[in-house]
Amino acid sequence: MSLHDDAVLVLKEYGSQEELRQLYLEHLDAHPDGMYKPCGAGHLTSSALVIDPSRARVLLTLHRKLGMWLQMGGHCEPGDATVEAAALREATEESGIAGLSLLPGGPVRLDRHPIPAPCHWHLDVQYAAIAPADAVAAISEESLDLRWFAYEEVAGVADTSVVRLLESTLARL
Secondary structure, X not given: OOHHHHHHHHHHHOOOOHHHXXXXXXXXXXXXXXXXXXXXXXXXXXXXXXXXXXXXXXXXXXXXXXXXXXXXXXXXXXXXXXXXXXXXXXXXHHXXXXXXXXXXXXXXXXXXXXXXOOOOEEEEEEEEEEOXXXXXXXXXXXXXXXXXXXXXXXXXXXXXXXXXXXXXXXXXX
């Protein structure tokens, strides 16, 4: 199964955000290359909100290019077998934490946001991951900083997209 086919299957099984879910499916139907960055109409991305083992904090990255506190995530790559694997790879690369495990049940939510030209949209498939007990975070090249935040601190540092991802994650824990 291709990454494109996996994304279609994941989205067909996703049971929330019907209008946005349908927009993602229409995008993939219209754009066979819609999984990857070169697709000018937009492309799917995959991310994961990393939760500490005590389930009291989340790890956010201060994105180097955007200067915003965000969850770990980014572009799908040809070597990614699934959208879930892309989220786990991105979260591992950007957090420096080996042994992350995604929460079961598929994506936590979807988030569509505009990005600068030449592309137009990121269609983000968002997951949540639990860090192992011995987790030690390490700043990647894509980050200016990496920090654990208590749940109640997130709204003060991150945008509404991250806040909604946290709320949806907490509903699943």
